[in-house]
Amino acid sequence: MTALPSWGAIVTESGTRFRLWAPDLASLRLCLPDSEDAMQATGDGWFSLTRQAPAGTAYAFGLPDGTRVPDPASRWQADNVHGKSIVTTPDYRWRHNRPDLPWHAAVIYECHIGTFTPQGTYRAAMAKLPHLADLGVTVLELMPVAHFGGDRGWGYDGVLPYAPHPAYGTPDDLRALIDAAHGHGLMVLLDVVYNHFGPEGNYLHQYASGFFEDRQTPWGPGIAYAAPPVRRFFIDNALYWLRDFNLDGLRLDAIDHIRDPDSDPEFLIALAQEIRAKIARPVHLTTEDNRNVTHLHARKGDAVPLMTAEWNDDWHNAAHVLLTGETAGYYSGFAADPTGLLARAMAKGYATTGAGGKGAPSGHFPPDVMINFMQNHDQIGNRAMGERLNVLAPEPALRAMQAVLLLSPHVPMIFMGDEWEEMNPFLFFAGFTGDLARAVTEGRRREFADFDSFAAQDVPDPIDLQSYHRSRIDWTKLDSHAGRTAFARYRDLLRLRRDRIVPLIPGTGPHSGQRLDAPDRCLAVDWRLGGGILSVRANLSPAAADLPAAAGEPIHLTGDTPGAPHSAAFWIA
Known part of the structure; x- marks a missing residue:
C-alpha cells in the first residue's frame, strides 16, 4: 500500500487527513467552513488532524496570532495564493495510454500555456495538439503551472507547488490536456521549480523558518534540503505530479541552486532514486544546470539510474554567438571561438567546464543525454525586448542551423512558434500589484540601465498587461505563405529525423x-x-x-x- 504524502489534505477511507509541519508553533488550528479545531502535535514539529471533509471542502490553517494561512501543499485554491485551500481527489478517468516512445526519439516543444493560445487555457491548448503531432513533436513540455501570485506570469515564482494555477483551468482540465496529448502520441513533461519560492504568498516563514537557510539564491532565501520534512515536501511533490497527473516526466529548473552538500545522498539523487523506485514505468527527468556536472546523468548500461537528460546551454550559447555576433553577458565566454565550441558541444556534449571552473568531460554520454536548442523561454525572455532569434540572425544561416539542430543525434527542443518563425516577442511579464509590482518594474529597468542601444524607460514594463498580450504566439501566421513554408521545412526535417536518424541511436x-x-x-x-x-x-x-x-x-x-x-x-x- 502506498504511504500517504507527508504534507497536505489527503482524502482517506476514514476522512480527510490534514497535516502541516510548523515547528515554530506551539499550537495550530484547522479552519473548516463550519468548525475550527485544534490540531494534534505528533512530534518533530508536525501537526495532524482527520475530519470528515470531502472533496470541494475549503480549509485553512489558523496560527496562534489569529492569522489564517493556506496549505503550502494545497492541491487547489478557492481564489488566489492568499485564500483558502480546497480538498481534492485525483479521481479523473484516464482515456488514453501513455505513448510507448523511447527517450532517444524525443523532440521537445516548450510551451507556456498562458501565451500558447489566445484563451491561454489547458482546454484551448488541447485543440492545438493535432498541429504538434503533425509537426513531428513527440514531447510537450509545459512551463511551470504551480500557483503563483497574480493572474499571469512565467510560472517560476510559484509558492504553492502542488496547486495548478487557476488562470489556466482546473486540475482536471490539466489532466484532460495530458490525457489528450497521450491520445495524439505525445509525452508530456512539466517544468517544476524546487530552488526557491516566489515573492508573494509564501507563508512558510511564519511557522516553519527551518524550511530555509541563510543562503540567498538570485530569487530569494535558499531552501534547507537536508531537513527531512523539507525533503519530503519536494519529493512527494514530484511523485504527486507523476502519479496524479499521469505525466511522463519533469524538467527540474536551475538545479545549480539546489544545494545540499552534506547529505548522503544529496537531495537531487534522493529524489531521482525514489522516483525510480516507486514509479514502475519510464519517467524522464531532465535538468537545467550551469555547472556542467555529469554524476547526475551517469548511465548503468542502458538503464537510467538518476536523471535522463540535461539542457545544454553550451550548445545554445555557441550557436547564438555564431549566428548573431552578440558577445555581451554570458555570451562573452563564447566570443573567442564560437565555431570550435559549438563543434565541441556537438561532438562531446559540454563545450566548457561550467561555471566557476566546475564540470566534467561528457563525451562518454550517449547523445540523448544532451538537449539542444536554438532558443527557449529564458534566452528570449531575458532579453530586454524579448526578441526571438529569427529577428536577430540572418535568414540563410538560421535555416542551416535549424537543420543542424534537428538532424543531430542529440535531443532537439524548439520553443512555441518556432515552427512558423514567430516574430512576436516573448517578454518577461507578471501580474503582481502594489509595492511588489513597482519593485518588479523598477528592477527590470535597472537591469538594463547600462545598455547603450536603448533607454531603460523603453524596456517593456513586466506589469503592463500589454507585455503579456504581446507575448502570445500568433496562429494566423501559420496560414501565411511564409508560415506554411517554415512549417513544412520543420516537418520535413523532423520526419527525416524520425525515419533515418532515430533508428541509428540505440546501442x-x-x-x-x-x-x-x-x-x-x-x-x-x-x-x-x-x-x-x-x-x-x-x-x-x-x-x-x-x-x-x-x-x-x-x-x-x-x-x-x-x-x-x-x-x-x-x-x-
Whole structure:
C-alpha cells in the first residue's frame, strides 16, 4: 500500500487527513467552513488532524496570532495564493495510454500555456495538439503551472507547488490536456521549480523558518534540503505530479541552486532514486544546470539510474554567438571561438567546464543525454525586448542551423512558434500589484540601465498587461505563405529525423562524436552511432568553404551544395 504524502489534505477511507509541519508553533488550528479545531502535535514539529471533509471542502490553517494561512501543499485554491485551500481527489478517468516512445526519439516543444493560445487555457491548448503531432513533436513540455501570485506570469515564482494555477483551468482540465496529448502520441513533461519560492504568498516563514537557510539564491532565501520534512515536501511533490497527473516526466529548473552538500545522498539523487523506485514505468527527468556536472546523468548500461537528460546551454550559447555576433553577458565566454565550441558541444556534449571552473568531460554520454536548442523561454525572455532569434540572425544561416539542430543525434527542443518563425516577442511579464509590482518594474529597468542601444524607460514594463498580450504566439501566421513554408521545412526535417536518424541511436557507445578540422564558421562532425555513422558538414558563413569529405549516403542538404554559403549537409554510412 502506498504511504500517504507527508504534507497536505489527503482524502482517506476514514476522512480527510490534514497535516502541516510548523515547528515554530506551539499550537495550530484547522479552519473548516463550519468548525475550527485544534490540531494534534505528533512530534518533530508536525501537526495532524482527520475530519470528515470531502472533496470541494475549503480549509485553512489558523496560527496562534489569529492569522489564517493556506496549505503550502494545497492541491487547489478557492481564489488566489492568499485564500483558502480546497480538498481534492485525483479521481479523473484516464482515456488514453501513455505513448510507448523511447527517450532517444524525443523532440521537445516548450510551451507556456498562458501565451500558447489566445484563451491561454489547458482546454484551448488541447485543440492545438493535432498541429504538434503533425509537426513531428513527440514531447510537450509545459512551463511551470504551480500557483503563483497574480493572474499571469512565467510560472517560476510559484509558492504553492502542488496547486495548478487557476488562470489556466482546473486540475482536471490539466489532466484532460495530458490525457489528450497521450491520445495524439505525445509525452508530456512539466517544468517544476524546487530552488526557491516566489515573492508573494509564501507563508512558510511564519511557522516553519527551518524550511530555509541563510543562503540567498538570485530569487530569494535558499531552501534547507537536508531537513527531512523539507525533503519530503519536494519529493512527494514530484511523485504527486507523476502519479496524479499521469505525466511522463519533469524538467527540474536551475538545479545549480539546489544545494545540499552534506547529505548522503544529496537531495537531487534522493529524489531521482525514489522516483525510480516507486514509479514502475519510464519517467524522464531532465535538468537545467550551469555547472556542467555529469554524476547526475551517469548511465548503468542502458538503464537510467538518476536523471535522463540535461539542457545544454553550451550548445545554445555557441550557436547564438555564431549566428548573431552578440558577445555581451554570458555570451562573452563564447566570443573567442564560437565555431570550435559549438563543434565541441556537438561532438562531446559540454563545450566548457561550467561555471566557476566546475564540470566534467561528457563525451562518454550517449547523445540523448544532451538537449539542444536554438532558443527557449529564458534566452528570449531575458532579453530586454524579448526578441526571438529569427529577428536577430540572418535568414540563410538560421535555416542551416535549424537543420543542424534537428538532424543531430542529440535531443532537439524548439520553443512555441518556432515552427512558423514567430516574430512576436516573448517578454518577461507578471501580474503582481502594489509595492511588489513597482519593485518588479523598477528592477527590470535597472537591469538594463547600462545598455547603450536603448533607454531603460523603453524596456517593456513586466506589469503592463500589454507585455503579456504581446507575448502570445500568433496562429494566423501559420496560414501565411511564409508560415506554411517554415512549417513544412520543420516537418520535413523532423520526419527525416524520425525515419533515418532515430533508428541509428540505440546501442551507441561512449565517445561517439568526433570533431574534424574545418574553416571558421564551419562545422564538420561525425558520430559513430549504434546503427551507423552520421556526418554533418555545415557552413554558416556567407562565403563558400572547403569541408572534409563525408562517406555514405547523402540524406539532407540545406543550401545549394555542400560547402556552399549557409549550407548544412548530412550523410549516413
